[in-house]
Amino acid sequence: MDKNYWITKEPINPGDCIDKVVRNEAGAVNTFMGTVREFTKGKRTLFLEYQAYVPMAEKKLEQIGDEIKEKWGNAEIAIVHRIGRLEITDIAVAIAVSTPHRADAFDASRYAIERIKEMVPIWKKEHWEDGEKWLGDQKENISYEAKIPSKEEMRDD
Amino acid sequence: MINVLFFAELQETSGHEKVTVDEDGLSVSELKSKLSTAYELSRLDQAMIAVNEEYSQEDTVVNSGDVVAFIPPVSGG
Known part of the structure; x- marks a missing residue:
C-alpha cells in the first residue's frame, strides 16, 4: 500500500500507519485507534457493518491530512478506515501522526478523528440483538441541510 | 445522463446503489425533487x-456524465 490515506476491507494493522510517518525530524508519533464497542447506553451491539464512498472517502482523508499540515506545519499523517463487517474489539480506524514535538502530535490526532466523524463519507450500521439501523449524526444536533460541514463543527463523540 | x-439508509430505502437520470443541465435541488418522488x-x-x-450546494448545476452522490449524515470513526 503506497497511499497514506486509504479504505480497506481487511483487518487493520496500526503498524502500517506508523511506518508511513516515522522519520528523522519526528520526536513524537501519536496513534489513535477507533474500536468496536459492545455496549452503548446499555444496548448490546453484536457486530457493525461499515460502508464508504471509497474514492471520495480517501480524498477527504487526504484533505484532513492537508488541513493538519496547514494548522501544525511539520506533520506527517497516515489514516486507514476499514469497511465491511467488523466484530466487537476490531479496529475500525487507525491514525498516526508524527511531529517534531509531542503536543502537536496529540492535538493533530484528535483533530483527525473529529473531522472524520463529521465529513468523511463513511457509514456505520449497528446490528443489535433486537434490530439494526444505519446510524447518522450520532448526536443529532447538526442539520446537514444543503450545507458543507465546516471545520468549526467539531463534535465530541 | 446523470449518474x-x-x-447507507438511502440505498436500502431506494433499493439501488446507483441510478441514472436522463437529464442534462439541472440544479441539484431539481434533481433531488425528481429522485425523492x-x-x-x-x-x-x-x-x-x-x-x-466534492461537496456541493443545492444550486450547483449538474450535466450529463456528472456523478451525484447523496451522502446521509456520516458515522465513520
Missing part, C-alpha cells in the same frame, strides 16, 4: 450532496 449514487426518499433532504466527489 446518481445512494448510500421517484424513489420515495422522504429523508433525501437530510443528505449532503457531492458532485464528482
